[in-house]
Amino acid sequence: MNIKALTLGLLSISFMACAQSDSTIDTLEEDYSHEVIIEDIEIPWGLDFFEDGSFLATSKEGQIYYHKNGSTTKVADVPNIYNRGQGGLLDVKIHPDYPQKPWIYFTHASTQGDEDGGHTALVKADFIDGQISNMETLYKASPNTTKGQHFGSRLEFDNDGYLYMSIGERGEREVNPQDINRDGGKIYRFNDDGSIPEDNPFYAEENARKAIYSYGHRNPQGMEIHPESGKIWVHEHGPRGGDEINIIKKGANYGWPVISYGINYDGTDFTDQTSQPGMEQPFYYWVPSIAPSGMTFVTSDKYPKLKGNILAGSLKFQYLEHLVINENGVQKREKLLNKVGRVRTVKQGTDGFIYVGIEGVGVVKMLPKS
Amino acid sequence: MFFIAFNSFYTGLEFESENSSGYYPITQEKDLKQSIKDGQGVYSGFCIRCHLSEGEGVEGIYPPLANSNWLSEKRIESIRSVKYGLKGEIEVNGKTYNNYMSSMGLTDREVADVMNYVMNNFGNEDRDLSQVTLKEVSKLSKN
Numbered sequence: 052m053n054i055k056a057l058t059l060g061l062l063s064i065s066f067m068a069c070a071q072s073d074s075t076i077d078t079l080e081e082d083y084s085h086e087v088i089i090e091d092i093e094i095p096w097g098l099d100f101f102e103d104g105s106f107l108a109t110s111k112e113g114q115i116y117y118h119k120n121g122s123t124t125k126v127a128d129v130p131n132i133y134n135r136g137q138g139g140l141l142d143v144k145i146h147p148d149y150p151q152k153p154w155i156y157f158t159h160a161s162t163q164g165d166e167d168g169g170h171t172a173l174v175k176a177d178f179i180d181g182q183i184s185n186m187e188t189l190y191k192a193s194p195n196t197t198k199g200q201h202f203g204s205r206l207e208f209d210n211d212g213y214l215y216m217s218i219g220e221r222g223e224r225e226v227n228p229q230d231i232n233r234d235g236g237k238i239y240r241f242n243d244d245g246s247i248p249e250d251n252p253f254y255a256e257e258n259a260r261k262a263i264y265s266y267g268h269r270n271p272q273g274m275e276i277h278p279e280s281g282k283i284w285v286h287e288h289g290p291r292g293g294d295e296i297n298i299i300k301k302g303a304n305y306g307w308p309v310i311s312y313g314i315n316y317d318g319t320d321f322t323d324q325t326s327q328p329g330m331e332q333p334f335y336y337w338v339p340s341i342a343p344s345g346m347t348f349v350t351s352d353k354y355p356k357l358k359g360n361i362l363a364g365s366l367k368f369q370y371l372e373h374l375v376i377n378e379n380g381v382q383k384r385e386k387l388l389n390k391v392g393r394v395r396t397v398k399q400g401t402d403g404f405i406y407v408g409i410e411g412v413g414v415v416k417m418l419p420k421s
Numbered sequence: 422m423f424f425i426a427f428n429s430f431y432t433g434l435e436f437e438s439e440n441s442s443g444y445y446p447i448t449q450e451k452d453l454k455q456s457i458k459d460g461q462g463v464y465s466g467f468c469i470r471c472h473l474s475e476g477e478g479v480e481g482i483y484p485p486l487a488n489s490n491w492l493s494e495k496r497i498e499s500i501r502s503v504k505y506g507l508k509g510e511i512e513v514n515g516k517t518y519n520n521y522m523s524s525m526g527l528t529d530r531e532v533a534d535v536m537n538y539v540m541n542n543f544g545n546e547d548r549d550l551s552q553v554t555l556k557e558v559s560k561l562s563k564n
Binding site: 093094111134135136138198199200222316317318367368369392393410411 | 466467469470471473474475479482508520521523525526527
């Protein structure tokens with residue numbers, strides 16, 4: 052590429068990134084109201100629901116809580132939590148065949164390992180009669196670093212019983228996300244006992260991290276199975292601009308940091324490419340960044356205007372984002388629970404209500420409009 | 422000689438009892454230049470995402486650190502917010518902010534360094550704000 056073309060490319064990306072203010076999102080005339088369900092969790096990071104409507108909630112500081120029939124009990128203090136920057140206790144997931152398989156899974160930034168610092172770990176435990184036991188680390192990414200950013204992490208099962216986990220690139224974008232021999236910036240896939248499926252895409256590659264399912268991610272903090280297609284949808288934080296929603300394909304490269312719709316925090320560019328052969332385009336990208344965390348598809352009849360669509364938390368703008376989608380992409384965006392606080396997680400409960408974890412507020416239930 | 426050794430040993434004990442994080446601080450102070458330099462690294466890792474590269478913040482969402490009246494008028498609150506986090510409504514440079522900043526899990530040394538970086542950049546360098554010392558950070562409790 053000659054200098055002129057390069058300069059032109061850089062200029063046009065800068066222009067795009069600066070010019071797009073967040074004018075494409077609507078504010079509701081009449082917003083949804085909410086009811087606080089748990090107020091003593093400072094940073095409710097992950098939520099998951101049992102068939103009977105009771106649920107588990109994680110606190111970033113390292114505790115797991117169980118909420119049933121209106122009361123909340125602490126059921127675990129998870130050891131080896133690396134509570135620094137974005138690290139801490141992260142997501143929680145109940146086995147889809149619970150209680151036949153009475154297992155829960157959670158992810159956390161972990162100090163386990165020889166080096167100072169931390170990296171993301173996947174833990175399995177038994178959850179029987181309201182008690183947690185037999186915590187077992189199934190996977191621990193390495194090497195540790197004292198950097199405070201990009202641990203991920205979310206967990207999800209697909210319809211075949213595979214468990215997916217996201218890990219962010221740990222603030223090492225030039226080193227981790229494009230290298231399948233290293234942890235970080237990846238979606239991983241496991242069997243429910245923590246073993247690695249032999250048909251994982253890089254299983255046969257000698258030095259690869261065999262649990263990797265897709266790569267080239269930055270910091271995915273939302274992951275949910277699509278209720279109809281059964282595909283795994285993920286959203287991830289971009290830098291300044293360029294948050295993305297991606298539909299995960301086996302062995303695919305999502306491009307970070309080679310291609311991106313974002314720029315550095317200081318306004319400079321790190322790439323002039325938004326697409327390249329062999330790298331996936333996002334289903335949707337946000338400019339400016341909303342800092343997305345938590346994602347759910349609404350299938351419940353309790354919120355007719357939201358049904359079939361995506362909800363995603365916005366840490367930055369402090370609302371729950373409603374994305375109206377069809378096969379062509381995102382058709383419309385709306386702010387729900389506007390100014391409620393930093394929305395960390397969102398989940399549709401088994402009772403059909405939408406539950407939201409908000410930093411500094413707690414776990415709330417979004418009330419349908421009467 | 423004996424006195425000095427005894428004295429620093431005693432100071433160490435005092436820090437330990439005041440610091441619930443389990444972090445055992447080195448009692449030597451850094452010179453300001455080095456502290457600012459180290460603070461820049463902390464800033465890039467923990468602060469820049471919200472407060473941005475010139476400390477300008479985002480109006481109505483993330484308060485500015487550039488020319489911020491908090492740094493001069495609310496020095497203790499500023500240090501405490503970096504050490505323990507901050508929640509609720511505050512007024513910075515005449516504008517109201519109501520957000521939640523979690524504790525970053527920084528060591529006291531890192532808190533002092535990043536404070537010194539911020540206090541000596543973003544237009545704050547002309548305001549003669551005195552150096553934040555490790556001792557000043559260590560003795561601050563949550564409330």
